[in-house]
Amino acid sequence: MLAVIKKEFKSYFLSPIGYVVIGIFLFVFSVFFYLTTIQYGSVDLGSLYFYTALYGLIIIAPILTMRMFAEERKSGTEQLILTSPVSMVSVVFGKFFAAMGVIIVTLVISFMYFFIVKYFGNPNIYTVLVHMLGFILVSGAAISIGMFASSITENQIIAGVITIAFLVMTLFLQDVNSIFAYASIMNFYSDFPSGVISLKEVLGLISFTAMFISFTIIVMQRRKLVK
């Protein structure tokens, strides 16, 4: 699995994708830093991470995930992975963690907002870490969806569009008072912005991610039967 993580993470930065992702993320961060923290003149960074996750991931998740399996399938490199003695589980997890790595790099850079606020006021570092934990979990959920979309098609664009469609839905679904509201991953991100780790939300996001990772593994393992 380590080999896959290493190669995939490196690939993000060998192509422009890694830099584009971090650039877009920091842009969205900065916009919301101005719109929330600076406009309200507060030291609270909760809404900064909330809104960046809500709007940023719609663009970021598909960019990070659309080539994952679709490109391998199209170029045939899938044959190299599937015929090597690595289990599908470790390939899928390897790719997932590599994408999470890019997110974590962004989050580390996003500490600068904390230090900017710290210069003027007295923000709590633990609250910010809770925001970040929530951000990582939500990103994980979004990436797992994108990864699943990428595994079911050999066309990157279709994979990207499916991911965007799903994430845009989560924008609206959280306001709809129905059972589908639970399909919105942002519904599991309501306590993190106030600095609270709730078991319900952590488990909700982790199980959501686990579900789509397992779907991906199942799809990839079925490939050798139907191909």
Next chain:
Amino acid sequence: MIQVENVTKKYGNFTAVSNINFEIDEGEIVGFLGPNGAGKSTTMNMITGFIEPSEGKIIVDGYDISKKPKKAKKQIGYMPEGVPLYGDLTVKEFVTYMAELKGCESKSKKEKVQKVIEETGLVDVQNKLTKNLSRGYKQRVSMAGALVGDPKVIILDEPTVGLDPKQVTEIRALIKKLGKNHTVILSSHILSEVSQICNRVIIINKGKIIAIDTPENLEKKVVGDNSIYVTVEDNEEKMKNIKEKLSQIKEVKLVSENEDKTKKYIITAEKDVDLRKNLFETFAKEGITIFEMKKADATLEDAFMKLISDTQKNEDEKNVEHKENLKKDNKKIEKEQEESNKKTEKTKKNKSQKEEEEK
């Protein structure tokens, strides 16, 4: 080393490979031969575990590829058709990644990668991106990826396609060298290549194995008759009587008359008789001048064409039977339909009559 037992692969209604059986021993170089779409790649993909057979099982080095894929795949180095590579990695990075995927220990990894890069002649380009390489080099990189980590079995899908003649001879030499301490399976539709490199040939057509044998035996199978081409100057037309002079001759046939008044004949004898010495002596006695004498050798090419056309004939015959059966069936069905139509018409008439009566 590799056992393939009753393996079938179906895609929906289409059978790509049907019920094939063969065994490959350690240290053999085996060639898959067949026209395009014969099922060569499908068979190889099944041996490497890339696709799962619909029926039957494949055992590599004692491990069933479907049940213990990790252990079985560890013994295999595979170079797929169309040489897929990661374009954004350099040659060295690519080979290292393949080594890591195969679980090479990090201590010996560097040495192994370097050794393979040297073996495949990639030292000059090892720091270039694979997407910038020419086709021949890409092929070699793909091969290096298959060789790294010293797998016992090496499977090469069309290893010499798209290479220039020099590269082809280099790759062939490399494959021969590999055959000394590896089991090698390769596929090709170039016959001369297979007969040069391989110890054994498996001929596949339309998903079925037509023949498994050594190249020499396959060639022998085709040579039904023992023929010799002679070009002679024969002004007194003595060739007509030559058959009576030499009892071993079965047939003398004129092939062509050349501009320089020489004539080319094909002389056929019984099997296992070498006529050449006797012919030479008799011709000398008769005063026929020999310009050229050549044994007509059958090549693997002939074997291949013959085997494939034979199976084609058989199938055509079957198809004819099948079609006739279909025709019969169709006639039956037509009759039945006619009858049922008549019935429905009758019932309709009855109904309308009844309705009228009711009115």
